[in-house]
Amino acid sequence: MLVRIGGIVFVVGAVATLITFVPFFLGTDPFPAAAYVVSMLMGVGFALAGAGLGRSMAVQRRRTRAASAG
Numbered sequence: 001m002l003v004r005i006g007g008i009v010f011v012v013g014a015v016a017t018l019i020t021f022v023p024f025f026l027g028t029d030p031f032p033a034a035a036y037v038v039s040m041l042m043g044v045g046f047a048l049a050g051a052g053l054g055r056s057m058a059v060q061r062r063r064t065r066a067a068s069a070g
Helices: 002-026 033-039 041-069
Strands: none
Touching: 002 033, 002 041, 033 041
């Protein structure tokens, strides 16, 4: 579940990053600072997905150890 949420947050941040670059290519005024803050969600989503992967690995290790112990 945490991996999926992280993936969604990452995609939102990636889309925001692409959108913030559009004014530079079109020669228009840049977006306000809030748009750049939203683009930082890309890193947050990556961290959430990594935490979810680490958590699922730990659960799987516990299950494997419990199965092999008894």
